[in-house]
Amino acid sequence: MSLPRPEPGDWSNPAELARLQAAELPRVIAQAMRSPFYASRYAGRAAPSGVADFAGIELTTKQDLRDQYPFGMLAVDRERLATYHESSGTSGEPTASYYTDEDWTDLAERYARKWVGITPADTFLVRTPYGLVITAHLAQAAGRLRGATIVPGDARSLATPLPRMVRVMRALDVTLTWCNPTEIMMLAATAKAAGLRPEKDFPALRAMFTAAEPLTEVRRQRISEIWGGIPIVEEYGSTETGTIAGQCPRGSLHLWADRAVFEVWDPHTGTLSATGRGQLVVTPLYREAMPLLRYNLADDVEVADGGCACDWVLPTVRVLGRAGAGYPVGSGTVTQQRLEELVFGLPIAYEVMFWRARAEPELLRVEFEAPDAVRERAVKELARLIDRELGVPHDIAGLPLGTLVPTSALTAQRDILKARYLFGEGEDWDKAVMYA
DSSP states (O other): OOOOOOOTTSOSSHHHHHHHHHHHHHHHHHHHTTSHHHHHHTTTSOOOOSHHHHTTOOOBOHHHHHHTTTTTTOOSOGGGEEEEEEOOOTTSSOOEEEEEHHHHHHHHHHHTOOTTOOOTTOEEEEOSOOSSSSHHHHHHHHHHHTTOEEEEOOTTOTTSOHHHHHHHHHHTTOOEEEOOHHHHHHHHHHHHHTTOOTTTSOTTOOEEEEOSSOOOHHHHHHHHHHTTTOOEEEEEEETTTEEEEEEOTTSOEEEOTTTEEEEEEOTTTOOEESSEEEEEEEEESSOSSSOOSSEEEEEEEEEESSOOSSSOOSOEEEEOGGGGOEEEETTEEEEHHHHHHHHTTSOGGGOOOOEEEEEETTEEEEEEEOOTTTHHHHHHHHHHHHHHHTOOOEEEEEEOTTSSSOHHHHHOOOOOOOOOOOOOTTSOGGGSSSOO
16 A cells, blocks of 8 residues: 655644654554564553554664564565565674565655755666665665666676776766765775776766765765765665665755654663664654564664754754774773864875774874875874874874775776686686686
8 A cells, every 4th residue: 555655845843743753653553563573572461552652662672673583573465575685784693674665665765865866867876785785776776766877886796896887987977876985985096096087087977875884074075075076975774774864965964754753762771862862763654564663773873953054854863883982092082983084184185095093002003095205294194183183192104005905906807707617728627616
């Protein structure tokens, strides 16, 4: 059954937005009770049914989803499923997620809410994994919904090495890309390795979409500078929820609170609130196959109501993640977020793109790549910034280009080959059956 879904402009103030949410909650709760997990959770006691019961619903956790693998959260007949996905499993065992065709319309609409737009005139390079995770499929569905031409440049396939992607971007006049911030840097480095200038030699490129890593404003501005000043448009989501926040023209991330109810859980007090700092809890409002009630994403965030100069009547979110975690060094504390701001605060002429750091109890070790001509100056400048801003003991090393990101990764034109079974004399038959 197709449900009418709200779009920006359907409300003009927070109270109207809250009424939109409240109107959908009884249906959402009823749908959730069709799944084995929620039916079992409330077996033998009164199940929630309306808005008044929502505040008493306990959190759904990632462990709940792992325990219900694969179909314990399913609330529709298997025949209705359109796709099945699993999370990357980077923080533990993967979780399963599944969607109907109707769910996919909601997913695509939310992703497509980019302030720069997605149009039939766009050629859209999707440079994220097409594996069990949802990320590439999400962008492809949104691009097709808006009529764009999709270039499926899977980031985990041997058939799509970085040099090939750079060639494709130029040959096809790619206008939009979708990849994580590090991959955007990798594409820029690959273009430079091929003798190209990212800021000038991709004139069709008008915006780059990104997610999956906490992104400071300084880093986003630097990426934009590297690519000639085009917008770097961030979003936030997960395989279990799809896109749940998007960037406005002023650079803030706004929660799509017309398509989900968002709360912040304080793990120290166990309380839930609409704003503040803690872990993000989400209840999708238009989910058929796998309804989630108060699902704790366990991502550290800071949610605020208002305060953005744009005209979107939606709460803002800052995703902190591990980047917000502090490491003690000497008498001070270092966070990835603050250190990233200093690294990318170096002049663009130093061409610093790739770096790493290790926080030891008495010393902060930082390494970064820079060209020979500017490396020494870059080291001295970063040392000065760390002294001034962090005040911790440090050891900074400037490395030749290709040290942290091997040159072969930026230049190898490696394509996947079909399996072979017959080899000639002198050929390596250890490659039989296996891909070369």
